[in-house]
Amino acid sequence: MLRFVLNEAGRLLLGLFGAALMAAAVAALSVPHAADGLAYFLVAWAGRINELIHLRFGESVISGLSIFVELATRLPLTLGLVGEGVVVAALVGVPIGFLFGAGPVRRAAAPLIQIVAAAPVFCAGLALAYGAASLLHWPVPINGGASIGPGAFPQNAAQAQAMVLPALTVGLAGAAAVQLALRRAAAEAGQESWRFFLRRMGLASWDVERSYVMPQIFAGLLASLGEVMLALLSAAAVAEWVFSCRGAADLFVKSVALHDWSAAAAVLFVFASLTLVAQFVGQCGARLLTNPGPAR
Amino acid sequence: MNPALPAVTGAQSLRTTLRVLGWTGLGLIAVAVSLSDFLASAPPDAAAIGPLLTPPSESFKFGTDILGRNMLSETLHGLSASVRLAVPAALIALLFGTLFGSVAARLPVLVSLTLRWLLGILAALPALLLAILIIALTARGWASLAAGLSAAPLAFVRGFDRASVQARAVHSEYARATGISSATLLRRDLVYEFSGTLSASAARALAAVTIILSTASFLGFGAEPPHRDLGLMIAAAKTYYLHAWWTAAFPALTLMILILFARLAAGLDEGERP
Numbered sequence: 001m002l003r004f005v006l007n008e009a010g011r012l013l014l015g016l017f018g019a020a021l022m023a024a025a026v027a028a029l030s031v032p033h034a035a036d037g038l039a040y041f042l043v044a045w046a047g048r049i050n051e052l053i054h055l056r057f058g059e060s061v062i063s064g065l066s067i068f069v070e071l072a073t074r075l076p077l078t079l080g081l082v083g084e085g086v087v088v089a090a091l092v093g094v095p096i097g098f099l100f101g102a103g104p105v106r107r108a109a110a111p112l113i114q115i116v117a118a119a120p121v122f123c124a125g126l127a128l129a130y131g132a133a134s135l136l137h138w139p140v141p142i143n144g145g146a147s148i149g150p151g152a153f154p155q156n157a158a159q160a161q162a163m164v165l166p167a168l169t170v171g172l173a174g175a176a177a178v179q180l181a182l183r184r185a186a187a188e189a190g191q192e193s194w195r196f197f198l199r200r201m202g203l204a205s206w207d208v209e210r211s212y213v214m215p216q217i218f219a220g221l222l223a224s225l226g227e228v229m230l231a232l233l234s235a236a237a238v239a240e241w242v243f244s245c246r247g248a249a250d251l252f253v254k255s256v257a258l259h260d261w262s263a264a265a266a267v268l269f270v271f272a273s274l275t276l277v278a279q280f281v282g283q284c285g286a287r288l289l290t291n292p293g294p295a296r
Numbered sequence: 297m298n299p300a301l302p303a304v305t306g307a308q309s310l311r312t313t314l315r316v317l318g319w320t321g322l323g324l325i326a327v328a329v330s331l332s333d334f335l336a337s338a339p340p341d342a343a344a345i346g347p348l349l350t351p352p353s354e355s356f357k358f359g360t361d362i363l364g365r366n367m368l369s370e371t372l373h374g375l376s377a378s379v380r381l382a383v384p385a386a387l388i389a390l391l392f393g394t395l396f397g398s399v400a401a402r403l404p405v406l407v408s409l410t411l412r413w414l415l416g417i418l419a420a421l422p423a424l425l426l427a428i429l430i431i432a433l434t435a436r437g438w439a440s441l442a443a444g445l446s447a448a449p450l451a452f453v454r455g456f457d458r459a460s461v462q463a464r465a466v467h468s469e470y471a472r473a474t475g476i477s478s479a480t481l482l483r484r485d486l487v488y489e490f491s492g493t494l495s496a497s498a499a500r501a502l503a504a505v506t507i508i509l510s511t512a513s514f515l516g517f518g519a520e521p522p523h524r525d526l527g528l529m530i531a532a533a534k535t536y537y538l539h540a541w542w543t544a545a546f547p548a549l550t551l552m553i554l555i556l557f558a559r560l561a562a563g564l565d566e567g568e569r570p
Contacts, residue, residue, distance in 0.1 A: 014413060015413075015416065015417060015420060018413060018414070018416075018417035019417055019420065022417055022418075026429070029433075111314060111560075114556060114559050114560060115556055117559065118503075118552045118553075118555040118556035118559055119552055119555075120507045120510055120511055120551065120552075120555070121511065122510075122511055122514045122527075122530070123530070123548045123551065123552065126530070126534065126537065126544060126548070127548075129538070130537065130538060130541065133538050134538070140538070142534060142538075226420070230420075230421075230422050230423075230450075233422045233425075234422035234423070234424045234425070237422065237424060237425060237515075238424075238511060238514075238515075241515055242534075249425075252425060252428075253428065253515055256428050256429055256432045256517075257432065257516065257517075259432070264429065268421060268425065268429070271420075271421060271422065271425065272417065272420040272421050275420040275421070276420050279420070
């Protein structure tokens, strides 16, 4: 197990190093004349790498603030959305994944799941906003009126209410990824021959499911943690745009639109790091569940 | 007699039926796209065709928007623009994703591991953000290329990892032992792997890039008027759809139908197979 963790840690470090190089390449575009030719770009890139080594992240050309301050202000809201999304994803995605992951229900539910999964996140967000505005008469900040954030936690009831729809949007996207990972893992576990042999050895079906199949399925979910994180971050970008939240994903979209490459590079690096760390944690967790080592 | 057999046959029958339904739907969409200029009663972006924000009625089946544009005509043109952007993007994703990943796994170790590392980093970014970045670095006219390239890294990583396992499989050892060259083995493996799954992979790529393209357009990084795609139409309706639901609902429904048919054509077990 230790060797596996060290291996994965090495891959994580290599990934973070590559993400830093990529971020430096994007940030280099903000250097004057960097786009004039390969030689100019390489010089600008080397300069940005040097600045990164000395922990100088540059300034946003839009706000004039240091990128570090900009990220520190904006990131908590995005992380809060992702965190709330994880809770919704677990509450909705796990039961759906288990319910529709095996047996005849799986075949019957497959077309329904395809229909639900065909809705892009921004359509789901707009539909939620429409439902909240017309059925619950909530004030919905979808047209840049009262924007949400920054800050991970709402300060009052109005802010808490405003956070419900973005969190639900992100959570439902996460739930789709979670149920997909669970159904995939359940389908793989369903084809394993050891289920049959364990029953032939006298184990009750429930014991086989509880002690052997469930860990396999949860391990499958953990192994897909990187993909779940990608779905959550992507949905956060859309939710922040739809519901006028001033988070890091919103900063990325605006920075790219206004060619503020330093800010865009910083957000890219943070998002890539989050995904890589989720992959690392997920792989180690999956390994622990399926191959706990000689102690057990 | 194995009692599992009828269930498997039933599942396969359902899967085949739905795949046929998916491809039939995509075929109908292709016909609608190619005839969109004839089917639509107004040219793209034609304003003041009717009263402003008219709900669906006999005269205007999908209603009109805030500029008096016929929503049925606009939705048809939007569908056409979306499909015309998505088809080349899907081909690019297929070529530079799954196919390139399968080939790269059989390249010399140093080259293949470097490619896996580079593409693995890109795959750690949400495809939507990558597409937005590429569009901003190039031009909006290159949205198809951007969507295809942004969807490719994840497909590359999956194709690479699958092919790496296959390259170490027993049949590869036998092939090498009997003197079959690496190039021949690669060609045979690719034919074997893609002959049955190419259409499903293409449909899956079409669904993925359609979502990326429409979302990028919704965020302001895609098609431009007068060639509005469905994402841009929904973005334009965002300011008033709470009072005029039809301005967003019909383009959104059309977009979902396009994605649904592509997903059905890809097969119901999408995602359930490693």
